[in-house]
Every structure is written in structure tokens, then in C-alpha cells.
Amino acid sequence: MSTLGKLLIVDDELSVRDSLGKWFREEGYDVTTLENANDALTQLATQRWDVALVDIKMHGTDGIELQRRMHEIDPELLVIIMTGYASVETAVAALKNGAYDYVTKPLDPDEISHLVKNALAHKRTTQENVLLRETVAEVARPGDIVGQSGPMRKVFEAIETVGPTDATVLVTGESGTGKELVARAIHQASPRKFHPLVAIHCGALTETLLESELFGHEKGAFTGAQFRKKGKFEIAEGGTIFLDEIGDISLKTQTDLLRVLQEREITRVGGNQTIKVDFRCIAATNKDLEKLIEEGKFRPDLFYRLNVFRIEIPPLRDRKEDIPVLVNHFVQKFSLAMNKRITRVAPAAMNQLQEQPWLGNVRELENAVERAMVVGQEPELKEQDFIFKPQAAANGASKTLEDMERAHILRVVEQCGGNQSHAAEILDIDRVTLYHKLKKYGWTRTPVETH
Amino acid sequence: MKLLQLLPIGNVDDGLLKDLRPAVEETFRVSCKVLPVRLDPEFAFHGERQQYHSSEILLRMQSFLTDDSWRILGVAAVDLYIPILTFVFGEAQMGGPCAVVSVHRLRQELYGLPPDQKLFRQRALKEAVHELGHTVNLTHCDDYRCAMAPSHAVEWIDLKESTLCSSCRAVATPMTQASSVRIF
Numbered sequence: 001m002s003t004l005g006k007l008l009i010v011d012d013e014l015s016v017r018d019s020l021g022k023w024f025r026e027e028g029y030d031v032t033t034l035e036n037a038n039d040a041l042t043q044l045a046t047q048r049w050d051v052a053l054v055d056i057k058m059h060g061t062d063g064i065e066l067q068r069r070m071h072e073i074d075p076e077l078l079v080i081i082m083t084g085y086a087s088v089e090t091a092v093a094a095l096k097n098g099a100y101d102y103v104t105k106p107l108d109p110d111e112i113s114h115l116v117k118n119a120l121a122h123k124r125t126t127q128e129n130v131l132l133r134e135t136v137a138e139v140a141r142p143g144d145i146v147g148q149s150g151p152m153r154k155v156f157e158a159i160e161t162v163g164p165t166d167a168t169v170l171v172t173g174e175s176g177t178g179k180e181l182v183a184r185a186i187h188q189a190s191p192r193k194f195h196p197l198v199a200i201h202c203g204a205l206t207e208t209l210l211e212s213e214l215f216g217h218e219k220g221a222f223t224g225a226q227f228r229k230k231g232k233f234e235i236a237e238g239g240t241i242f243l244d245e246i247g248d249i250s251l252k253t254q255t256d257l258l259r260v261l262q263e264r265e266i267t268r269v270g271g272n273q274t275i276k277v278d279f280r281c282i283a284a285t286n287k288d289l290e291k292l293i294e295e296g297k298f299r300p301d302l303f304y305r306l307n308v309f310r311i312e313i314p315p316l317r318d319r320k321e322d323i324p325v326l327v328n329h330f331v332q333k334f335s336l337a338m339n340k341r342i343t344r345v346a347p348a349a350m351n352q353l354q355e356q357p358w359l360g361n362v363r364e365l366e367n368a369v370e371r372a373m374v375v376g377q378e379p380e381l382k383e384q385d386f387i388f389k390p391q392a393a394a395n396g397a398s399k400t401l402e403d404m405e406r407a408h409i410l411r412v413v414e415q416c417g418g419n420q421s422h423a424a425e426i427l428d429i430d431r432v433t434l435y436h437k438l439k440k441y442g443w444t445r446t447p448v449e450t451h
Numbered sequence: 452m453k454l455l456q457l458l459p460i461g462n463v464d465d466g467l468l469k470d471l472r473p474a475v476e477e478t479f480r481v482s483c484k485v486l487p488v489r490l491d492p493e494f495a496f497h498g499e500r501q502q503y504h505s506s507e508i509l510l511r512m513q514s515f516l517t518d519d520s521w522r523i524l525g526v527a528a529v530d531l532y533i534p535i536l537t538f539v540f541g542e543a544q545m546g547g548p549c550a551v552v553s554v555h556r557l558r559q560e561l562y563g564l565p566p567d568q569k570l571f572r573q574r575a576l577k578e579a580v581h582e583l584g585h586t587v588n589l590t591h592c593d594d595y596r597c598a599m600a601p602s603h604a605v606e607w608i609d610l611k612e613s614t615l616c617s618s619c620r621a622v623a624t625p626m627t628q629a630s631s632v633r634i635f
């Protein structure tokens with residue numbers, strides 16, 4: 001039979017257990033009554049209740065201590081403390097320790113009925129909230145890490161492996177490869193995902209400012225510090241701190257950072273009190289930290305602390321097969337944002353995009369697609385919508401003749417709107433030769449939209 | 452043949468019991484009789500609380516059970532309590548033979564309002580059906596109109612009706628039919 005909820009009543013008075021137990025059963029609850037704290041703690045190891053009504057005054061372990069220990073076993077258990085008028089102050093102390101509420105004996109039937117109903121509603125709302133957050137997190141997972149190449153598959157595997165752990169991660173890769181996205185994906189895959197991910201770009205701040213940002217400062221710590229300020233480590237409590245551009249911090253800050261990573265405690269700038277902090281650290285850099293160590297610019301002990309698990313994101317030029325996937329992803333993204341019905345990129349343009357060096361990596365590619373989407377016309381982006389760098393042509397010097405021929409033929413065919421006769425004329429070859437070459441290079445006619 | 456018996460407790464009005472009889476007969480479809488005796492509740496009196504312990508009264512009511520009894524409903528004029536609660540409108544033995552209701556808190560006068568005899572009797576009937584419902588294993592009902600809806604204040608009693616909802620009736624009816632009660 002379904003019940004309104006599972007209640008536990010702990011009271012050393014038999015009459016209270018009997019009468020309250022009976023009263024709540026009549027109300028439709030599944031009730032367990034226990035005589036003392038030891039029985040409650042033993043049974044809590046194997047059973048779960050929604051709400052516990054606990055008498056504050058009991059022989060042996062009292063209600064306050066029982067509440068504290070019950071929460072250690074089941075943090076979701078809602079405890080209502082029952083107290084006599086004389087011990088209201090103690091009950092208030094129980095509230096501060098995490099009790100859901102307290103009631104004074106004898107209990108008003110209407111009040112206790114509502115209190116238990118509200119406690120159950122509160123619990124259900126909390127559980128629903130967690131479920132919704134999990135669902136949202138699932139739906140809105142960082143989807144901007146796009147790629148299906150071998151190197152990227154290794155990155156995804158690494159995220160899946162290290163995400164659920166609490167290990168410190170060092171993400172390396174050139175500028176624009178998506179180090180922060182990887183950090184966010186690791187955070188999302190961790191049990192800390194419901195706590196904040198706090199990112200700080202170490203390279204953008206001066207030494208003094210960075211220390212204040214990381215560790216916080218006390219009022220009057222330096223000129224202009226009019227108020228006490230919490231640092232990023234404090235704000236990241238329970239969550240993840242992402243230290244971007246870690247290779248750019250000074251040796252002094254490296255020493256302070258090492259202490260925080262080792263001791264898990266911070267001291268605010270201008271303060272002398274240590275504060276315990278609970279965080280997971282993910283650091284990222286586009287620098288060669290081993291080289292910096294050799295040059296004496298980076299502390300090796302800090303490096304070893306950070307380099308517990310390393311994820312290297314390959315530059316875009318080493319995973320060119322990801323370029324079409326990325327381009328299509330960005331086209332889709334910007335077509336929605338700009339409300340334009342551009343759904344694809346012409347093969348010649350895509351071919352050109354794959355030939356670019358992309359020294360700014362995915363970020364540069366994204367910017368290029370965004371610009372093309374602004375100037376491009378529906379339904380597809382063409383070569384002329386992109387600005388290709390001159391070095392792309394220079395790079396041609398290292399290409400094979402076949403590569404050059406392929407790029408040139410496709411460009412001409414696209415310019416002729418797919419008209420092969422016209423293209424053959426310009427290329428000064430016959431149509432059959434063009435047909436065979438296009439077939440060889442995998443060219444397919446762009447589908448024509450019909451209305 | 453078994454009967455539903457009404458037991459006056461303390462100085463309760465005989466007219467009220469006579470009014471209750473046909474109404475509970477109708478709801479539970481069993482013959483009902485007002486017992487010709489009266490229970491003095493003084494043994495259950497708590498001096499400090501100035502109230503009467505309903506559980507003790509229920510225990511004492513057991514001695515009124517006879518072979519004719521299907522259920523006994525005590526109707527008390529005094530204010531009832533159980534130790535952990537400030538008061539109760541009534542108490543029943545779940546699936547057992549005895550239940551008791553108090554009409555003390557059902558009067559408008561108690562809340563500083565002019566007397567309303569009709570409302571008082573309606574409230575008494577609803578609570579009588581409610582406590583008897585517990586004796587046929589009914590727990591509280593989510594339907595606020597059902598007599599088995601929980602009511603810890605008169606305002607809630609006024610919201611509900613004196614009859615059982617179809618779900619509660621479906622549970623209660625076999626209980627009366629299984630007993631060899633005198634069905635009128």
C-alpha cells in the first residue's frame with residue numbers, strides 16, 4: 001500500500017511513541033518508532049526514512065547529537081526536533097546544526113500535521129530539483145567540443161576517464177584549441193558539477209592583482225582595498241577552479257599556489273587566518289612548462305602537482321579531418337543566431353578551409369565562419385565569403401601537383417555555379433575530362449533547393 | 452446479529468446521540484443503538500491539562516463490548532487529549548471495536564462565535580463517521596470532501612462531508628458485510 005511517506009519517531013517515552021506512531025499511521029504514514037539513539041543509528045545503516053521526529057531529551061545520546069550523527073549517515077533525512085518549553089534554546093541550536101524544524105510538546109495536531117507535510121514536500125522538491133539539474137546538465141552538456149578525429153577521440157576518452165575523479169588535470173594546447181571547454185567538460189563529468197566552476201585567466205593579471213583574485217584580501221590589505229573580498233579558491237568551494245595560462249604566473253605566486261594545492265587552505269592577502277578550501281584544480285597552458293622549468297621560470301614541484309593527469313589538445317592543423325565537422329557545426333550555430341537559412345558550405349570553399357594553416361586554431365576557424373555567415377547568401381557559403389590568408393597560397397609550394405589541380409578545378413566549377421560546360425571552357429579541357437576529374441576528386445553537384 | 456452501539460460519555464446531550472444514530476446507520480449500513488448506560492470519564496482526567504485522556508477512555512470502553520457489539524462509538528462532551536498532542540477530536544482503534552469522539556471543540560461558542568446547533572451536529576456526525584472509519588481500517592483520505600479527510604481544526608471539519616468517498620466506501624463496505632451485522 002502506498003503511504004504518504006516514511007516517518008521515524010525516536011523517543012524514550014513509550015506513551016509518546018505509541019500515541020504519535022498511531023496518530024501518524026492513521027494519517028496514512030509508514031511509521032517506525034524507536035526507543036533510543038543507538039537503535040536509530042543502527043537501523044539507519046540499512047533503512048531510509050523521509051522525516052525523523054526526534055525527542056531532544058533522551059537517556060544516553062540526546063536528540064541534538066542523534067540528529068548530527070543521523071545526518072552523517074543520511075544527509076537527506078529531515079529531522080524535526082521535539083522539545084519541552086524549557087529547551088527551546090537548545091532546539092534553536094539544533095536548527096543551526098541542520099535540523100529541519102522543531103516543535104514543542106505537546107504538539108498541536110494541525111501544526112505537526114502541516115510541518116510533516118511541508119517537510120515531505122520540501123524533500124520531494126529538493127529531489128526533483130536535483131533530477132532536473134541532472135537532466136539539464138545532460139541536455140546542456142558542453143557541446144562545443146567538436147571532433148571525430150583520432151586525436152580528439154583520445155581527448156574525449158581522457159575527459160571521460162579523469163572527469164569523475166578528483167585528480168588535478170593539466171590541459172595543454174595552443175591558443176584557441178578549446179582548453180577551457182575541455183576544463184568545463186571535465187567539471188561537468190565530475191561529482192562537483194553542481195558546484196561552481198571558477199575560471200581565472202592568470203596571464204591577464206599583474207602579480208599583486210592575481211594574488212588578490214586567487215586568495216582574496218582583507219580590508220585595508222593594500223591601497224584601495226576598502227572591503228574584505230573572497231578569492232576565487234573560496235568561491236570555488238566544493239567545485240572546480242580553472243587556472244588558465246598557468247605558465248604566465250610569477251615565481252612568487254607559484255610558491256603561494258603550491259602551498260594551496262598542498263595544504264588545501266588559503267590565507268587572504270593582508271590576513272593571517274587560514275581558511276580551509278575544498279576544490280578541484282584544472283590548469284591550462286599554451287606554454288611548454290618543461291622548457292620553462294629548464295629556464296628556471298617555472299617551479300618543478302608545482303609542475304608535478306599540476307601534471308597529475310595531462311590532456312593535450314592537438315592543434316587544428318594536425319586534425320584537418322575535423323575541419324568540415326567543425327565548420328558545419330559553426331554554420332548551424334550562427335545560422336540560428338543570425339536567423340539566416342545558410343545550411344552548408346560549398347565544396348570548393350570547404351576544400352580551401354581545410355588547406356588553411358589555422359594558427360589560431362578552432363577559435364580562428366569559428367571567427368572565419370562567423371564572418372562568412374555575415375556576408376554570405378542563402379543557402380550556402382561560397383569561397384568568396386571567406387578571407388583566405390596569403391600563406392595558404394604560399395603553402396601551395398609544398399603541395400603536390402594533384403592537390404593544386406584538385407583545388408583549382410573545384411574552385412572554377414564552383415565559380416561557374418556547377419555548370420561543367422562553362423568550367424571546361426575556362427579550364428581549357430573537354431567536358432569528359434572534367435567529368436572524370438570531378439569524379440576522381442569526389443565532387444558532387446550541390447543540391448538545388450526546390451520550393 | 453451485531454450492532455453499532457453509541458455510548459454516552461459524561462454529560463453529553465441525549466438528543467445529539469439520537470440524531471447521530473440514523474446518520475451513522477446510513478453511512479455504514481448497520482443497525483445502530485444508543486446504549487442505556489453512561490460512562491463517567493473522571494478516571495481519565497488530567498488535572499494539569501484539564502483534559503481527558505482518550506486512550507484510557509478507549510481502554511475502559513472495552514468493558515462495554517458484548518456479543519451484540521460490532522463497534523462501540525463513545526460520544527464525549529469533555530475535551531480529549533493524548534499526551535503528545537494538545538488535543539484530539541477523537542481516537543479510534545484501527546480495525547478494532549472501539550472509537551471515541553469529543554464534541555467539546557465542535558461548538559461555535561468555543562471560538563467566540565454565536566451558537567449554531569445545526570453546524571454543531573453536522574460536525575459531530577462528520578467526526579463520528581471519521582472515527583468509525585478508522586475502526587474499519589480506513590486511513591486518512593486525500594479527498595477533502597470525504598469524511599476520512601484529516602481535520603485537525605474545525606475549519607477542516609466544515610470543509611468535508613459526512614459521507615465516505617467511493618474509494619473509502621469500497622474499503623469499508625466489505626468490513627461491514629464480513630461481520631454478521633444487522634443490515635437494515
